[in-house]
Amino acid sequence: MKHIYLDNAATTATDLAVAAAVLASMTQAYGNPSSLHYFGQESRRAAALGRRQLADLLGARPEEIFYTSGGSESDNFALKGIAWANRQRGNHIITTEIEHHAVLHTCEWLEKQGFVITYLPVDADGRVSVESVAAAITEETILISVMFANNEVGTIEPIGEIGALAHERGIYFHTDAVQAVGHVPIDVEALHIDLLSLSGHKFYGPKGIGALYVRRGVRIEPFVLGGSQERNLRAGTENVPGIVGLGLAAVKAGEDLKGETARLVNLRDTLIEGVFEKIPDSKLNGVRAGRLPGNVNFSFAGVDGEALLVNLDLSGIAASSGSACAAGSVDPSHVLLALGLTKSLAASSLRLTLGRNNTMADVEAVLEILPSTVARLRRLAQPEKMK
C-alpha cells in the first residue's frame, strides 16, 4: 500500500542533500571543533559556515546563534535562562494559552519557583491580541513569549507588533518559531525579536538539533554547564554534523521560499475547499488567511478523532490530531480548547500538514478517502446503545 505523508508539522523528511552533508561530516570532517589541530580546525570551519547559513535565514548575526538539541531545549533555555538571569528585575512572564508544551510546562515549573505567569487567551481563530499583551504588562514583567505560528491550527501571530511593543517597554521578547522557520520569512531585526527557538527537523533538516537565537546584549543564564562551547551558554561538544545539516537546510529553505509557499498554498487551499464541498458539518480551525502555508485543521462533528486517524492510517494516509501522550495515544488538543471548541469537537479534529513531499495527487487521494470515512464513522456513532 502506498503511504501518503501528511504530518509535516510533526516532522519532515531530511532532505537528501542535507543527509549526505551530515554523513560526510560524520565520517570525513569529524574532528572536535575545540581541538587545536588540523581536524579540529576543519570542523570548526564547517560549524562556522553552518552557523552563518542559519543566521542568514533569520537576519541575525552568527554569534547570536546557540545550538541546542531541538525546539524543546531552546524553549527551556530561553524561558529558564531569562527568568533566572533577570529575577532581580522582576518575576512576571507573559505568554499565551496556545504555546507548545515545552513553553507551557516550563512556565508551570517557573511558577513553582516563584515566578508569576500570565497565560493570555486567544480569539476563536487562535490569534492573540496585541492589546491584551499590553494590558498584561506590569512593572515586574521581564519576558514576553509568544509563538510565531501555532503548530496545531497554523495561525500566524502578530509578532512584529508584539515585538515593537516589547521593545518600547524594555521587555525581552521570545518567540517559539519552530513551525515558522523555513516556511515564512523571518527578520529578527525588523520584528524586534530578542530570542527565537527553532528546530531542524521541522524544515527538512536533521533531527536532534535546533538553536536559540539570542540578540547580542540580552542577559541570559547559561543552560548547560561544562565546557565553554556556545560562548559558555550551552556546553557539550558541538553536534557538527547537525550544525552542517541545519545550515544546508536553512540555505535550501531560503532559496525558494516564495515559490514553495505559493505551491503549498495552492495544495492547501484545494484541500480546504474540497473538504468543505464534500464533507458536511466541517469546521476549519485557525484563521483562513494568515495561516502557515501547509497547515489544514478540521473538526468533523460526530466523529471520534482517534478512530478517524486509525482508519486513515489503515488506508495509507498519515495525519495527526491533538497531541500524543507518552504512550502514543491521542489527547485532545489544548490549543483547540483555547480556541473555544467544545471538548467533543476538539476530540473530533484532524490535522493535515503538507510539505515538499506532497503533490496534487496526494490532495486528490485525501479528498477521495476522507469523505467516505467520515460518513461511515458518523453512521456508526449513532448507536442505539448496547443493551
Place this chain on the structure above:
Amino acid sequence: MCAKPKVVVAMSGGVDSSLTAALLVREGYDVIGATMRLSDDSRDFDAAADRGCCSLSAVDDARRVAEIIGIPHYVMNFRDMFQETVIDYFLKEYAGGRTPNPCIACNRYVKFEGLLQRCQEIGAAYVATGHYAKIERDAGNGRYLLKKGVDVLKDQSYALYHLNQKSLQHFLMPLGRYTKVETRQMAEEFNLPVAHKPDSQEICFVPHDDYKAYLEDKVPEALKPGDIVDVHGRVLGRHHGVPLYTIGQRRGLGIAAKTPLYVVDLDMKRSRVIVGENKDVFVQGLLANDLNWITIDELVEPMQVTAKVRYGTKEGAATVTPLPDGSVKVMFEEAQRAVTPGQSVVFYDGDKVIGGGIIVKPLRR
C-alpha cells in the same frame, strides 16, 4: 479465497493477550493490536508504578509483541471513560461502605461498550481478549453463550457476565480452550518475549496496589474513625474508616479476643464496623440488583442455579427468584461466606453463565 475478517486484539502487554494475538494470526485473521490507555501518564518518573498493567512499559511490551508477530499496533485513549465508569465508581462505592469490583465495571463499560465501539469504527468485525472463558453459540436456539474456560483455577468468566447477545457476537476469546500451563508453553513456542512475565494481579489504577493509601488520597472525607462493635452492639475498639475494612476480614482489627474475630458487616451511616465469630460471616442468601442475563432474556420465575459470590470462591447451589422491582433474591443451599455488598453474584448452569448482578445486601435466615 477466503480472507478471514478483521479482529482487534486488546493487548495489555501480558502473556495471555499476546498469545491471543499470535494465535489469531496463525488462524488467518486480519489482526490489529490495540492497547488501551486507561489512566494518566505519571508526570514524575516512578519505576515501580511503571510495571503494572497498561502502564507505559506495558505498552512497550505490547508493541514488541506486535512487531514480532507482524501486526499493526495502536494505543487507544480511554482515559475519560475509565475515569468516569471505573475510578469514580470505585471511589463512590468505597465511600458508601461497599466493596466494588472495578474490573467488572471496566469490562462492562470500557471493554464491552467503549472498546467495541472504537474497534467497529476502525472496521473490525471482532474484538479479541486473552480471557480464560469461552464464547459459543447454542446449537439449539442460536443464542450466544458465555462459558467457563477449561482451566478451573484460571476461569475468568465471573468477571465477564455483562456480555449480552449484542456484544457476545463480536468477541473472541481463544484461550478458553486451554489451561494456563498450555498457554505458557504456546507463548514460548511463539517466542513471545513476554512468555515469562508474571501475571498482573493488582488493580491496575491503584499505585503500588495500596488501595488504602489510594482511598486516603482520593476520598479522605470518607475515612472517619468510629467504633468497632460486636453483633450485640458492644463497643470493642476503634476503626480508622469503614472503607478500609472488608467483610470476612480478620487481620488488622487491633482487638484482643478469646476467639478470632471477623468483620461481619459495615455500617457507613453510623460509621461502625461490626465484628463477630467466623460462623457469623456465613449467610444463607442475598439480594442483588443491576442484573444482566445471557442465557435468557429476563428472569420471570424462580430458577435453580449455581451461584458464585466472589471471584475466588466456588459456586454453590441456589435458587434465584425475581422480585417485582427487577432485583432478585438468591437463597443458597449451603450458607456462603462473606457475602459483600458491591461485589457481584454470578449464576451458572454447569459451565454456562446465566447472568449476574450486584449484591445489595446479605439475607440471614
